[in-house]
Amino acid sequence: MKNKPYEKNLHQILNRDKYQENLGYLQSLKFLKNKDELLQLYNPRFPIAVAQKYLIAELEKRKISYSLDPYGYCLRIFSPNRETPHLMHGINFGLNATSVVKIFKDKILTNEILRQDGFTLPREYILEPKGNIFETPVNNYEGLLQFTEKVGFPLIVKPNKGERGNGVMLLSNLKELEQFYQEYSNGLFDEKIAVIQEKVKGNEYRVIYLDGEILLTYMKQPFTLVGDGKTTLEKLLYLRNLKEEALEETKGILAKQGYLLTDIPAKDTQIQPYQFINDLSEQDQEVPFTEQDQEFLKKIAKSFGARFFGLDIISEGAIHEGSIIELNAKPDVLWARKISPEFNTKFWSKIIDATTGTKDKVIKKNDSSFDAGISEEEFERKVHSLIHLQNKTEILNASHGIKHGVFILLDEIEKSGFPYTIDEYGFVMTIQLPSGKNRIIYNADYGFDSSSLRRIFEDKIYTSKILRNGKFPVPNDMIIIKDRSSYSTTSNNTLACLDFAKKNGYPLIFKPNDGSLGVGVQKIFNQEQLLKALEDYNASNKGLYLLQQYIPGKDYRVIYLDGEILAAYERIPPKVVGNGISSIGQLIDKDFQDLEINKITTYLQQQNLSLDSVLPQDFEFNLLPTANIATGGFVREVQATETDRLFLERVAKYFGARYFGVDILSNGELADGVILEINKSPITKGISTASEKFRTNYPKKIWDTIKKDEGF
Structure with missing residues (x-):
């Protein structure tokens, strides 16, 4: 699939109008670096450019100050109604607390909260490797067969934390179920945890909600390709901006219909290359909503304390009578604007109202790490032992009195007398407030800051660049990448890393760009170790890494x-x-317990020592x-x-x-x-x-x- 002549500058060739429109906008930002690169890389850059364009136009119309960082990601809005700027990261508008976003990304926990609050959802079965925290008493192939006998085919299989349809499968019969389970058992599924759901009958709708109001409701239609008698299926899919990994998933579906990617469909032939309805169909239709639908969405918002989200729901009747399929913290508003010009007119104004107007409370955040102060592995083991416990006393006794995550707040909440629940896995606390709204605590995420800020803090190189722009002292650093990236101002290859080492000297710090808890951090003492670290990195499937100046102190x-x-x-x-x-x-x-000896051994070897060395x-x-x-x-x-x-x-x-x-x-x-x-x-x-x-x-x-x- 690689090196297609029409793939090199895909958007210049196939989407020239959109490319020129966005290029003109970016070129007008005199301070922006890598303008062409931002547009030529891949699809996600386009939504960012489009969103920034509309948002900035609205800000300038209202004469509200803003700044856009040199890489086109981080929009800082300076509202007279706020003491501090509001940050947006790409198309993450920062309207929800990070605790809410974390829940929405986890289908199992989202569905559990929805069921607790009386919403209708498809029946589901959770499949996870033996010994993990969501394991049920019968969580194996026999249990899956029992579930299938109860609900029947077809079944929908989803990664627990997948998005945009990635990794979703339709199982139509027992043979396909057996094949899936075999692949899952061999670790070939996209994620450890699989959610298997019954396929609900009805029309599928997407509803976009913000601060008590439905902004748009539309019926999702199948993605359909129309042949012109001249173009191959492969190129037709590229013309629709399909990512290469998604293209791979369509091969088997097309083959079932008797097509190869190299086939040229006859003129006006209609082909559906997906098993599911998704967000790519020009046939999606805006539909009216009722007051009951709006109240239904308000009730969902109260369950999570959410301000902005998209709801996917299937119904044979009214929207509020349907079965909830998924909640999305970042619904595709850029696709929605194509469906409804009216939505496109009002949406950006509503977003600026929400982030700068009098409605805008200080938004919430803090993403969860394992604030238990214990390792992730130990935390999972403890939580696994708590699954069937019913109250907090048993939970705390079982964890030997360690107050972690949501349990830190228990004493204070009980003093206040507010009702609360903790999910059976010990991750999510739901506090019932006098207003009727719920406050969600996800592990140690108390929801004080926005989700867009979480995205920035998770990205070390980006945080470093923003700090540097603000004249804060930070170490020199450079990003390590396998492919071209909009972060890149030089060719980030071995020579560039060696040049960085020459300028900054050894030792250096080599670490994941989005890591935490010290995982993956290496101290590099010489060129040989740097070359070995780069060799291992290039041979791995790891994401971005950071090479950083070592600062003594x-x-x-x-x-x-x-x-x-x-x-x-x-x-x-x-x-x-x-x-x-x-x-x-x-x-x-003599002095320690529970240290990770493998990491210590590696660090010793870097300094020509071993566990047998005598100091x-x-x-x-x-x-x-x-x-x-x-x-x-x-x-x-x-x-x-x-x-x-x-x-x-x-x-x-x-x-x-x-x-x-x-x-x-x-x-x-x-x-x-x-x-x-x-x-x-x-x-x-x-x-x-x-x-x-x-x-x-x-x-x-x-x-x-x-x-x-x-x-x-």
Whole structure:
């Protein structure tokens, strides 16, 4: 499928009008780098350019200040009604709390909340490898067959966290079910967790909702190709902007209809290359909605505390009488604008109203990491043991008193007397507010900031670039990529990495661009290790990596919320002290438990050492390159100053953020250090262990802030 002559500059050749329209817009932004590259790479760049164009036009019409970063992703809106800017990341408008977005991405948890609140959904069966947290008493092929006998064929198979139809399959008979299960058992499915649903009869609708109002309802129609007697099926699919991976999925479906990709359909022949209705059909039709439909959507919004979402629903009658298929935190508004010119006229104005007007409360965020302060593997094992427990006392006893995720807030919520529920897996807390709305807590995501901000903080290179633009001190860095990217200002290959090393010197830090908990971080001591790291990376299927200047200094974590520093502490890597007799392995056995020996062994090898090496008397040796609590580090509480607080406040205002942890490397004051990265949900186990004051005050501060947000 590669190197097709019409694929090289696909949008220049096949979509010249759209290309020229967007190119003209981008070229008008004098400060924007890589303008042509942004448009020539792949489809997602186009929606970003289109959305920015409409949003900026609306902002300029209202004379509202804004800035767009040099890479065309991050739009910062400076409203007179807000103390801090509102950030949008691409087509993520930042209207929902990250806790809501996390739930919407997880079909199992979304469906569980919907069922608890009385909504109708298709019957489903959850399939996950044995021993994982969603395992049911009968979660195997026999259980799947029992489910199939109950609901019948056809069945819909979906990845639990898939989107845009990727990985969705239709199983029409027992043979296809057996083939799917075999592929699933061999690890060939897109994701570990598969959701198998009955196929519901009826028309499929998409409803787009914002702040109490349905903005658009349309009936989704099958994606249909129409032959012209001259063009192959393959090229017809490219003309419709189909991604190559999606093209691969259509081969078998076309083959069942007797077609090959190289076939040229006769003029006016209609072919459906998909098993499902999706968002690509020009035949999609806008349909009216009723007041009952709008109340139905409001009820869904209250269940999650959501402001903006798309609802996919199948119904043989009215929309509100249907079966909910999915909720989307980022519905395809750019496709919707083609269906309804009226929607396109009002939508962008509504978005600016929502982000800058008097309706706009400070929006919520904080994405969940494993704030339990324990490893992901241990957390999953503990949660797995809690599946059938019914109350929080049993849960806390089973987890040996470790308060993690949603359980941190239990005491404060019970003092307040608000009803709440915790899902059977221990991930999601739903707090019932006096207003009738629910407040969703997802693990340790308290919902203080917007989902667009979460996307930025998850992207280390992007966060670094924004900080650098704001004149904050950050290490030198460069992105490591296998293919061309709009981040690229040089050819990011081995020579570029070696040039970076020459300019910045060794050691260097090599780490995933979107990683957390210290996973995948390497300290590179010389050229040989750098070349080996690059070789391993290029041979892997890993995403973007970051090569970063090493900054010597003490490693600090500062946790900030709404103008206040909640904690400041030094993070100290796990280390041993030599006695001239014991090996490093023996010292580890004496002083530590649960350290990841494989990582330590690799780090030792980088320095020509092993677990059998004996350290000199009183020689201190760090066992790992990072001081992450998740990898065995420990903490020492420090006293933050007013200068430090003002420094963090400046960071918060620059991003429009409320709650975050910032990692700082410094040999002096915190405010004089270099910002290493910003964390969307900082781990609190280390400081909770070290500080009784933090253990007492932190849950109270979090809960008081939630109450203030909700107006009670």
